[in-house]
Amino acid sequence: MAVAVSAPGLPVTADKAAADAPLTTKGLKPKRFTKEELLQTHQTYLKTQDDSPNAPRPVKQPILSEAYPASTKSIRDLEIIPLSELHPETHHRGKGIIVKAVSPPFVGAGAVSVVEDEFGNADKLAIYNQPDSSILSGVPEGCVIAVKEPYYKNNGAERDFIICVDHPSDVILLRFTDPIIPEPLRLGPLLKTAEDWKKAGDHAFIEKDFPTAVFCYTEAIEASEDDAFKAPIFTKRAGVNLILGRYDAAKSDALASRTGGPQDWKAYYNAGRAAYGLCSYAESNTLLSKALELNPSHDGIQKEHARCAARLREEETGSYDFPEMLASLAPNHVHLDRGSFLSNTRVGPSEHHGRGLFATRDIKAGEIVFVEKATLMPNQYDPSRASAALYALMVRQLCENPSLNSQVLGMHHGTYERSGLEGTVVDGVPVVDVFLLEAIRTTNCFSAPRSTVADTRATRVEGRMAKGLWVHAAAMNHSCVPNTMRSFVGDVLISRATRDIKAGDELFHQYVPVKSLPDVRAQQQREGWGFACDCDLCTTEKRCSEGGLARRKELLAAVEKLCNKKLPGRELIPDASIRAVDKLTKQLEEAHEASIYVEGVPRLTLIYPCNWLVGAHRGRKNHAKVVKYALKVLRNFGFRVPDESEVWDPRDLYSQSGNTALMSLHVVKALRRLGEAYEALGHKEMAERSLEAAELGYTMVTGFKNELAVMDR
Structure with missing residues (x-):
């Protein structure tokens, strides 16, 4: 699928002078093109039509600010009016039209036909969002169709108007023997027996x-x-x-x-x-x-x-052969033939945001919480088209398989005002409101790589993301310090526990990776989903002073500028650069209020500079400093870890009592660097424990057990 950005319908037919003329006043009958003029112009565009059967069809994606509801009435309960009674820029509520296609369709983002009513009036009709399995995706000449509560609009130039049908259930293909068809439009059955x-x-x-x-x-x-x-x-x-x-x-x-x-x-x-x-x-x-x-x-x-x-x-x-699933993936094969394992969880009322997902049994850190095959996900790994592809798939599937309505229409839809009759079968088809589906998509969809394993590699291809709907996962609420982590293999979502979870606990995940600064984080959540997060971290950081926040912003910006926002590899970093970053990092540490950022509270603004120092000291083979700053990375994620001089067991990291730490791929990398440094310092047992902890963390990140060396490929 491709995104269509052109205006609906055929290109305008008038010259620039006519295009610049003011629109006809709403409510007055406009002067329209004649049937002959419409057919002549239509024919010129039919000659340019691409007849390639495999060409991707564009999608007209709805703009929520221009939303209008789908008709919920039967065509038989509406007043049938002639085309001459249509008024520009008007949704004709309580009205309907019955017309015959008098031209072949011009197929682009929609199907545009010249149509005629029983009185000989002619106009253009643009039908959008029909599934390819429907004749209405390209109405053959001679078919009679009914449009419920039609939307009539100017198409960009004087005298150029079009009947625009966005909701697929607003147009009905009438059988040739339907008694509602006016006598002048009747052909009788084309075949007799x-x-x-x-x-x-x-x-x-x-x-x-x-x-x-x-x-x-x-x-x-x-x-x-x-x-x-x-x-x-x-x-x-x-x-x-x-x-x-x-x-x-x-x-x-x-x-x-x-x-x-x-x-x-x-x-x-x-x-x-x-x-x-x-x-x-x-x-x-x-x-x-x-x-x-x-x-x-x-x-x-x-x-x-x-x-x-x-x-x-x-x-x-909940038993899966994840390596086999990963090996079976290909650019044109991401829809895996697998079932969904959901019995560890249930949907229930939540004190946070209406409803949520809850554990039905105790789940240990690293264990599978649930595995879910996507309800809807297109085979589309192009970020510029992923949203349009998912939207088109949602519309098509809810038209073609009405039983999906009970799953999809129950999802959160933001502030969009719904009629409550969506999904109801009227005139033989379910009512499909495309603006509601777009609101559901924007509120609930996940961006997914072809596989999270490949996404952790140093050589991964940037931007190869699809979008999909996982209805069960979408019931989970957000936390900036969640107790689960999701990963993907094709269209299968894997959720694992990042800490020990008790039966009855609410399950949380991150809607998107959290920002280190609380005000930036809050703005992202407010604008993206319309809520204020009340997780432990956000609740704690609300007590921070404005002065302290401003100081941390200033210091973080200085560190990022000094480091060019790039973490070191194995190159040799000058001592002077390391000292400068170390000095700023200490100042940033001091800028965190001790009464607020107690042990166990993440200090996210410190993660980048400490990660940088781990890499810088690793390049100089200063293993003791690698241990020091790797422990700081873990501590700044909220894990309770000792000073570098103490003996501890990294394998207990995820099961600490009262753990509210944030799990991330950076935690895995810090544990891995920690293991390397312990090995170099002769602490073999500590090295093994650190690498075991890193392997378990990598299982959480990627969804199943993988070698840590995968990250370097």
Whole structure:
């Protein structure tokens, strides 16, 4: 998918002088182009249309500040008006139009057609956000459609207007025999018999025109009263819907094809595959088991049944082969065939932000909290297109699979005002409000690398991020010092405990990596999600004086400028530079109020300079100083660690009583440097313990056990 930034509809047809003319006054009937003028201009753009079937289709992504609600009324409850009664810049509430397409569609971010009403009035109609499986994604010439509560707007120039349909449920493809169609628009059925429609569907299927095949099979079913004739048509339509990913419809059709005979194995087989596509593995298992009873030797049923059993085991045990999952990833293969392990957690009311996620049992530091396959995630690793791709996928899936509405529409939607009727089936389709979906997307989506393991490598490719929705994970509330950490393998999210968690404890994660300065952090949370964090760190830092905060800002900026915001590698840093940074770091330490930043409270502004000093002393092989500053890094993350002269066990780091420390990849790196320095100083046991702690931390960061050397590749 690509993001469309052009204005909706066809390019304007008037010259610059006309384009600069003022818009027609709202409420007055505008002077429009004639049907002949519209068709002539439309034809010029049809000649430029890209007919490449594999070309990415642009997306018109909604702007929330321009939101308007989807229609929740049936077309039969609206007053049908002629096109001549449309007023510019108006949402015609309580009204509807019925028109016939009199041109082929110009397909871009939407599908633009010239349409005509029963009185011969003509105008342009732009239909956006239709799934590719729908005929409405490119309305064929001659089809009759109804638009509910149409939005009529100026298209950029004088006399140039367009009917703009953003919500996919606001437009209905009418059957040719629908009595609501006015007589002048009636063509009658294009084919006379159910058999003719079946043959037309078969032909469309052979041509791989699957939306038309579904339409023709539907007409065949509606035209016949013979159940014996309709049963195989239901089977055909179920198969096409499976190809299109319309799993709800496929399951319904498959079950409707049953006759009570031994051939019903195919009905249960197709219904089981459809349920699997919806990740309803228990239901899929039941349906496939019935298919296996009727046809126990069928290889396809056996294979699907075994695959479903594997997903059920994952859901029950939380046992995954993560290295195999990682190895299977490719740029065009990130949707992993896995189940979700969620039984360690439950959603419940939270004292923080309405609802949250809670542990159902004790969970040790490093253990899996839950594993969740994405509800929705496109195969799109391009940050400039990731948001548009996820939005388009959300709209398409909620149109094609209405059962997802119960999962997605219950998610937090910010301040967007909803009707409460979203997802309700009206005129045979669920009400889909694209602005609500965009509000849900912006509030709940996660950015995800192809794998978190690869994202920790020194040679990682920057910017290769996708966006997705994980409905269960989205129920978790934010904390700047959370007790879980998430990672990704393809479209699978892995959550691990970063400290010991008791049954009943609320689970938290970071919405985004936290900023070191509390005022910057607060602004990020306020503007991004509209809340004020009340975690232990934020609550503590609210007591800081403005003068102290200003001083820390000043010193941090000085350190970053001196170091060019770059951590050293193995290069030899001059002693003078090290002394200068060390001096500023000590001043920064003193700028933290002792009465506020007690032991166990993170001091995030000190992490960068202490990390820099670890690298600088490592380059000079000053191992004692590496130990000193690596311990400071851990201490500044909130871990309770001793001075460099004391003996301690780094393996107990994550299970400390009252631990509210912040876990990060920098903690892993500090422990690793600590282990190297202990080894060089002859403290072998301490070195081993430090590296064991680093390995456990790296498991939290990457989601599963990996060699620390991966970070250097």
